[in-house]
Amino acid sequence: MRIIIFGPPGSGKGTQAKKIAAHFNISHLSTGNMFREAISQGTELGKLVESIIDQGHLVPDQTVVDLVEETIDKEEYNGGYIIDGFPRTVEQAVAFDNLLERRNESIDAFLSLHVPDEELVKRLLARGEGRSDDTEEKIRTRLDVYKKETAPVMDHYQQAGMFRSIDGTGTIDEIFERALSALPSK
Template sequence: MNIILFGPPGAGKGTQAKKLQDEYSIPHLSTGDIFRAAIKNKTPLGVKVKSILDSGELVPDQTVVDLVADELSNDKYQDGYILDGFPRTVVQAEAFDAFLDKNNDSLDAFISLSVPEDELVKRILSRGEGRTDDTVEKVKTRLEVYRKETQPVMEHYKKQDKVQEIDGIGSIDEIFGRIKAALQ
């Protein structure tokens, strides 16, 4: 089962991805984790990403797609995966669609966690991760960037009739129950 877990910062994607991984025995793939591993292992793409990030730039869409495609070629993803943090742009979504076509594969579900903005801000500020950008103003800016750049990805997958919108309010287990029901 190939799943994209989608939603704004603070929606609970990482938490739910872990539960999905445990429930369905398929690996969770986070682009942040891929970046960190590629950089740590000094792969050619990792070296490229590190130099981009060190210069303060955003990683170009094609580089992100190349990293994900490279990771998905690993045998451990043969029986499915949960993508979290990818695709972030429509360009990435289109490239991912092409990757799936080329590999005679398909996306089984696009799970979008819906959470009101005031709740997202509260969650992010209470996570205690100590990010320097975790102020109300900075969180709202991150959410605005999400709305402008990432939200259109959901429209892309709505056209393919893949989107399942899930109410992201409630206990972790209540939300997980809604996700499992949507995957049936």
């Protein structure tokens, strides 16, 4: 099974991705972890990403897709995976679709966690990570950016018939059950 889990900051996508990965015995691919691993391993792409991040720039779409490809080429991803944090743009989604098509693969589902803004703000403020951008004003700005940048990605997967909206409120287990119910049976 190949799944993309999507949602705004604080929606719980990392938590749910880990639970879904364990449930289906598939790998969890987090782009943040992927970047850190490529950098620590000193791969060519890792070195490129490190230099881009060090300069304070965003990693270009094709570089992100190349890193995802490098990661899913590893044996541990052969049995399926759940991705969180990718794709973030329609360009990344289209490039990923093309990559999967070349591999004779496809995504089984695109799960989108929906949580009201007030709940997201509350969760992010309570997270206590000490991030400088975890003030209410900056959280709201991040949520606005997320909505503007990611709505087209959701539309892309909705048009492809893979989009599944999940109510991301309630307990972790309640959300997990909703996510499992939204997945196609295999």
